[in-house]
Amino acid sequence: MNSNNNPIGIFDSGIGGTSIWKEIHHLLPNEKTIYLADSKNAPYGQKSKEEIIALSMKNTEFLLNMKCKLIVVACNTATTNAIEELREKYDVPFIGIEPAIKPAVSHSKTQIIGILATQGTLNSALFNKTTEKYQDTKIIEQIGHGLVQLIEQGGINSPEMAKLLRSYLTPMIEANIDYLVLGCSHYPYLIPQIKKILPTHIQIIDSGEAVAKQTQKILREKTGFSSAEKGEPIFYTNTDSKVLAEILENKYTLEKIDF
Structure with missing residues (x-):
């Protein structure tokens, strides 16, 4: 399969999915990743199924606009409530996260x-x-x-x-x-x-390592791996980025967006 340098998109209802991102980045360090933290709407766990689907579609479209080649739904609530609808609507591979x-x-x-x-x-x-x-x-x-x-x-x-x-x-x-x-x-x-x-x-x-391995499998079978030597991660959040920066040990690019 040809190489594909487009990024991997990851979203969560906040900063928690960075635990999944860390496993993916560790296993696939040459892949560019874009992480979207929808902290303004956290937690998803108390919202209706319809609200969760709508937020998940909004997050997906943000990442697709960034040319992501696959999307990891790094949120158990979004996976269990919305991943079927996401797979029906969008022509990109989705990887979900469920309790192990x-x-x-x-x-x-x-x-x-x-x-x-x-x-x-x-x-x-x-x-x-x-x-x-x-x-x-x-x-x-x-x-x-x-x-x-x-x-x-x-x-x-x-x-x-x-x-x-x-x-x-x-x-x-x-x-x-x-x-x-x-x-x-x-x-x-x-x-x-x-x-x-x-x-x-x-x-x-927890599910982090299993999700990273599944991401590697989908890259191999469907989308192609990056040919870059090192993948740079970018993190987007729609609230104050202080806690996210601390979780990431202030190592990476963070951008606050109105989203």
Whole structure:
């Protein structure tokens, strides 16, 4: 396949999808990436399906105007509520992100796993269709009320965050889970906090590495790889970029847009 130096587009309802971007950039460092943080509308998890679809289409069109060769929907809520509509409407490959239930179920010894996710993800038809496959495993679902907002405000290590996480995770620990699935791309930034609460035998799973590998596969099969030696990332946000800059350790180009 011929090389293709057009960028990979990535969008999320804010800064959380940078956890996915980091995995993609690590695996495919020569690919140019454009990341769109729709923080003004975060969190998507409390919006209606129609609102999520409309925002996802708006984000997609922004990235297509930047000539992106494929689009990563780095948001569980947008994936579970809108990716089918995006694939029907736009002639570009889409890669979604879903809670990594399958590896948790297949490795669980207690046959009890926990999922921490947004309301939009847990209530979606796609999520429920996925969980129906695993009737033999008890799946404890917990909506992460307030977590995305705190992360967007720079409160990852705040006392309020620790209090919320403890209230969400304690019932799962008491129910004897041995795997915790993080069902929101914001949540990997909470892993250090979560590890302070969970017993050491409980494994934490997120989707970042799997999404990066799927991105590599689609580049190989459909769009072509970049021939550049190094891919420069660009980040766009429609709110104050301070928290995004901190998450990215002030290493990359950030542009604030009215979007």
